[in-house]
Amino acid sequence: AQSVTQPDIHITVSEGASLELRCNYSYGATPYLFWYVQSPGQGLQLLLKYFSGDTLVQGIKGFEAEFKRSQSSFNLRKPSVHWSDAAEYFCAVLIQSGNTPLVFGKGTRLSVIA
Amino acid sequence: DAGITQSPRYKITETGRQVTLMCHQTWSHSYMFWYRQDLGHGLRLIYYSAAADITDKGEVPDGYVVSRSKTENFPLTLESATRSQTSVYFCASATGELPQHFGDGTRLSIL
Numbered sequence: 336a337q338s339v340t341q342p343d344i345h346i347t348v349s350e351g352a353s354l355e356l357r358c359n360y361s362y363g364a365t366p367y368l369f370w371y372v373q374s375p376g377q378g379l380q381l382l383l384k385y386f387s388g389d390t391l392v393q394g395i396k397g398f399e400a401e402f403k404r405s406q407s408s409f410n411l412r413k414p415s416v417h418w419s420d421a422a423e424y425f426c427a428v429l430i431q432s433g434n435t436p437l438v439f440g441k442g443t444r445l446s447v448i449a
Numbered sequence: 450d451a452g453i454t455q456s457p458r459y460k461i462t463e464t465g466r467q468v469t470l471m472c473h474q475t476w477s478h479s480y481m482f483w484y485r486q487d488l489g490h491g492l493r494l495i496y497y498s499a500a501a502d503i504t505d506k507g508e509v510p511d512g513y514v515v516s517r518s519k520t521e522n523f524p525l526t527l528e529s530a531t532r533s534q535t536s537v538y539f540c541a542s543a544t545g546e547l548p549q550h551f552g553d554g555t556r557l558s559i560l
Contacts, residue, residue, distance in 0.1 A: 377554070378551040425492065436497050437549060439484075
């Protein structure tokens, strides 16, 4: 079955430390890939997207993600986490263009400690 | 300002009642979506619409009804609310290959 997996339900990192959030998908073709962030009590905000081309994509707030076809992964990274990055992060895929509905992972909650 | 607006932001109702959640977007996006967000499940698609008068079921459509008489509006109705429908509901819109834009959500509690 087609799916999006975020293996980590909750991650805690120290402020200033590096961060990597994992995302794996299982589709036959290369999908369009997205990372969203949700702060408490708010809607989702797009961090970055991958459609094609360079497999390392830059997003807002200092985030980047790397698409690895061989591993069916699209992991989100940030070199130095800030306390304001504490939020829920969702990986999502579109399996074809034309905006068929996004399929979301179940999310990873990020906590940041001093 | 252009955007996507959900109303109400918070709603408390009783089982068996009918409740309608509103979603309005000002971009004239052709696609609109309703998701529910529950702990441990992430976001699950309830219904979506590719254009006015065209709607399709998502992953969890049971107990919900939608309509799309105008491009800018996509209301979601719970015809007879149940406790299992207590959730946070998000509306989204999209066009072409652009990612979806989300509203701020409606927190619905059913007692």
